[in-house]
Amino acid sequence: MDTLYPELKDYIYYYCGRFMTEDEAMARKTASHYNLETESETMLTMMKEKGWISDEPKILSMIEDGKEALKERIIRRIWEEHQHELNLNLCPACSKITRTPKAKQCRFCFHDWH
Numbered sequence: 001m002d003t004l005y006p007e008l009k010d011y012i013y014y015y016c017g018r019f020m021t022e023d024e025a026m027a028r029k030t031a032s033h034y035n036l037e038t039e040s041e042t043m044l045t046m047m048k049e050k051g052w053i054s055d056e057p058k059i060l061s062m063i064e065d066g067k068e069a070l071k072e073r074i075i076r077r078i079w080e081e082h083q084h085e086l087n088l089n090l091c092p093a094c095s096k097i098t099r100t101p102k103a104k105q106c107r108f109c110f111h112d113w114h
Contacts, residue, residue, distance in 0.1 A: 007107070008088075008097045009075045015101050016086055019078045024070075026054050027062040031070055 004012075017025065030053040047053045054060075063070050078086070089098045091106035092113055098106060105112045 004075065004079060005096075007099075009072075011088065011097045011099075012075050012078055012086065013071055016078055016082075019082045019086070020074060023058060023062065024074050024077075027059050027070055028074065030054050030059055031063040031067040 020028070033047055033053045044053070048055055062073075087101070089101050089103060090096065091098060091109060091111055093111035094106060094109040096106060096108045098104075104114045
């Protein structure tokens with residue numbers, strides 16, 4: 001498996017978080033919560049105080065080109081550095097990724113291994 005197709009990218013991003021750096025994890029959280037158009041300044045301050053988001057220049061620079069670009073960079077780095085360590089739940093019939101780590105039915109070929 002050498003190509004990153006959309007479902008595999010999503011799986012890596014959502015289920016392989018232990019391979020993210022601390023900065024990547026914080027940038028991911030910040031990008032998810034940091035929306036100046038909908039969040040009040042009071043809410044942003046509280047989220048910063050609780051450590052839910054960061055206003056550190058390094059983190060803000062990681063998200064300045066958007067959530068999707070951040071996601072793509074994180075996925076690419078994890079794949080390049082940890083491809084052989086990832087515990088991927090692949091279909092035994094077609095070798096494509098399942099929806100979740102515990103899934104036992106393929107979303108592509110519908111093979112079932114319950």
